[in-house]
Amino acid sequence: MSTSIILLCLVVIGAAAYLVARSRASALAGGRSSALHSRPAYYGAYAAIWAVLPALIVLCVWLSVSPGIIQTSVRSGFPADVKAQAAVEQDLGYSMVATVARGLTMLSADETATVAGDPAALQAKLSEKGVPLAGQPQPYMLDAAKKLNTMSMTSRHAMTAVVFALAVAGAFYALRAIAPRFRARNRVERVMLWGLLLASSIAILTTIGIVLSMLSEAARFFAVVPAADFFFGTVWDPRFAGAGSSSFGQFGLIPLLLGTLYIGLVAMLVAVPVGLFAAIYMAEYASPKLRGVAKPLLEVLAGIPTIVYGFFALVTVGPFLRDFSAQISGLLSGSYTNFIQAQSVLTAGIVMGIMLIPYVSSLSDDIITAVPRALRDGSLGLGATRSETIKKVVLPAALPGIVGALLMTASRAIGETMIVVLAAGVAARIQINPFEPMTTVTVKIVNQLTGDLEFTSPQTLVAFALGITLFCITLCLNIYALYIVRKYREQYE
């Protein structure tokens, strides 16, 4: 029976248990609901939980464990000469066995009989059924595949039986427990509480997952490339190891990191003044009407997907800067050659800066409005103009919060991907001309991981080393920013 049908049956059993238990509880009460400890629905829920939950847990465990057990058992049945081969060869053999097994299930009994003992016919027959084989299966594979099929079949039957037995037994156990003084609500609520706790632990699990997955893959990378060469290397030049050479090229992080920081810096140079002044104007000067229009419009900038910014940089900003620079150089020197490349630090930086404006402005807006009224009134009362009040009183008071906001924005700039993928270029080099392309950590992660993957070469594993570097940098920035913001918020509360 397929898993989805089992699940469906479990739902039906659960629903039945719910209905039976509920009506049974009502019957016990004899119409006086005050005779029951809990409302009848809780008795129903109690029975449904007992019917579904244990069966579901067993189902999940069985599904995740049984393939491994079956594989070990089938492989232990391989002939001795196969077992003597290298592990990689055995893996290949097993994957072929699995394919053959999948194909065999599609054949009728007659067809199976005709192809038995004839690998070539088997291969032809299977490819006819839409199961292509990489090569001709060896005789032992057919036996192994049959064994695999029998074992999976047995396992599936056993699983179905166990799951249903558990479901029914659970339902009966719960039904027997129902009595007027039975505290069904408390039991049900305890299960619910565990469910809530489980849900909130997913946040922690995600973090652990991120750290562990990246650490384990990065560790495999550092086994091939020394960590010092990665973190302090100044040349990024990965190569595919050829037949003769065992060199993988150089994986130097420095050029990527510098590119990331440079583009981030340009972006911040655009976003910080614009965002801050916009926030100050909105918070201190703008009439409610203007604020009501301009603030949402600016926030639209934050809602636009970054891929759209990337496209904008690629087809509008980049070519504009290129042609503009050609005009300028034509006016100055007479030769119309562009000195700004279409893909450059400047292009990516400007567009990313525009994207960051709403982050800076809305975060700083909140912080500026949180500065107590009394500080402003005091300054205005002493005869300062509004701009003086802002510059000398409000901003210094809000400074820690604003710094926190800027750090959060910076972490966003460092982690941004799509704009730089389309607008910054892929050349990893160390230079200071903002009109030339540079590349970033995120661009290289995308470059290394799109296309055909092979999870053993440092070519792909380096992406995880880059990823964990990125994760650590943004994490530090964020923790520090949160710390500052929190500390500052407490001052005025």
Place this chain on the structure above:
Amino acid sequence: MTDIVSPTTGVTISKAPARRDIGIKRRYAAERRFQAYGIAAISFGLVFLFILLWTVIGKGYTAFQQTAITLPIEFSEKTIDPSNKRATDPSVLVAANYPVLLRDAIVKQLNINASSKPDVRDASAMLSKSAPIQLRDMVVADPSIIGKSVNVTVLADANVDSANKGQIDLSVDEKNRKVNDKQVGWMNELKASGALHKQFNTGLFVNGNSSRPEAAGLGVALIGSLYLMLIVLVLALPIGVAASIYLEEFAPKNRLTDLIEVNINNLAAVPSIVYGLLGLSVFINFVGLPRSASLVGGLVLTLMTLPTIIIATRAALRAVPPSIRAAALGLGASKMQMVFHHVLPLAMPGILTGTIIGLAHALGETAPLLLIGMVAFVANAPTTPLDPSTALPVQVYMWANEAERAFVERTSGAIIVLLLFLIVMNMGAILLRRRFERRW
């Protein structure tokens, strides 16, 4: 009374001392400058927003129309099935030489000398390469059509489409553009006779990806994005709400809760590409789910959206006043009943608003999907979330990388579709907030 000096006493009122120069003019000028900076900053942002939308819409609105050519096509038996074997061997119909049918039709329509090879080649180049497939499908679906002459509307080639929409500068030398003068002449001829016309581009919403811009569509991407949104909604909303309820209403204040809280705030700021790496190594490498599947994409986006939903939900729960809780508990409700019967329904509008905003964010997300292989060339619509698929923003990325000019139009068209979805979702969130927002 005493401090009023009577004029009759003869005391002279001294003139007010000359105002001390405190630089008031300068200070007011600085004030005005400061305000001007603010206005300039806001206008800078708004101008760029305007330019961005203007570029996208200006380049993209034409993508919703497509040039098509209606031709009387002779489904001649001689070309399709010369040896009359179709009754016994239907594969003849699939392998038949359909481009010839089209060539003959357009040559006849334009009255070209069929022996002039360059002319014939140029003329048939005006039709999309997808047209023969269209004819093949027609014949396979209804073999009785063979031997008849039927008016068929086929797509024009992307270059003809661009020329027809006025996107190709015809003053450029003939050699440097993709349509030559002869083709432009034919195009105008066909246009005058009504055979060539623009029609609404349904293919953009139905077709899968294609290397030919005129036949490329968002069909697969739309289905993929729909799957992604459904998976995110089904997983992230319940888990997010459950997590927030626990943290807000039940969690004891201890180090573990603190840790979870800091964790969630940090997860909200983790770069999205890191989630892509997580999905690649956990869901694809470790669990063994298929690459390019929308299920994996949905799971990754769920993890990415969870912090947003949790933060919004906690804010909504916190906004429900304590008096509601006290009243429920006072009437004998258990804590769980209080939360699920009273607090949660009241917080629902806020939760839904946060969820929609989170979903809109997930809909526009590209980077993590690239890493889990949703950047595949998929021509056939996926039927289950386990089939290879792409998503709207990924399709935009793929088309943005195409060299052909006509793909710029498609890309902008796709962006318009994406932005429309986002606008609808955000409007929904705003309306929900307006309609149900309650001030306590």
